[in-house]
Structure formats: structure tokens, C-alpha cells
Amino acid sequence: MTNTEVPGTAPLDLEIDLVALRGDCARMAVHWAAPAKVHTAPVSPSLILGVTVPARSARLVDAMSDYGD
Incomplete structure (x- = not known):
């Protein structure tokens, strides 16, 4: 059975965390x-x-400018 309870909301002050x-x-x-x-x-x-x-x-990587050009 799946737990359908929703946990509490995220803390309001993320900087302190x-x-x-x-x-x-x-x-x-x-x-x-x-x-x-x-x-x-x-x-x-x-x-x-x-x-x-x-x-x-190989075609995907060849098409990437960082790798193929």
C-alpha cells in the first residue's frame, strides 16, 4: 500500500537551513x-x-559543437 500522506511544508527560512x-x-x-x-x-x-x-x-555527440566541430 502506498503512503498517501503529504509531509509538512518546506521551512520558510531556507537561508538558515x-x-x-x-x-x-x-x-x-x-x-x-x-x-x-x-x-x-x-x-x-x-x-x-x-x-x-x-x-x-555517435551522431548526437558529433552534432554537439563542443565535441564535433
């Missing part, structure tokens, strides 16, 4: 360790096997 969220994140950040930066060498295209791109997707 944003400040609280940023404070929570700042306090938790010391517990998060950033992974060591991994440097990988480029892979030769001749070593990439088994990758297929549907023609429709």
Missing part, C-alpha cells in the same frame, strides 16, 4: 580523507577493444 547544512558539512569534512591522486598513463587506442557506441549516440 543552508547555513546549518554548511556547518554540518564543515564539521564532517575532517572525517573525510581525500584519496591520493592517482596518475594514469594514457592508453593506446589499439588496446581498447570491445567498446561499441550506437550510431545514434
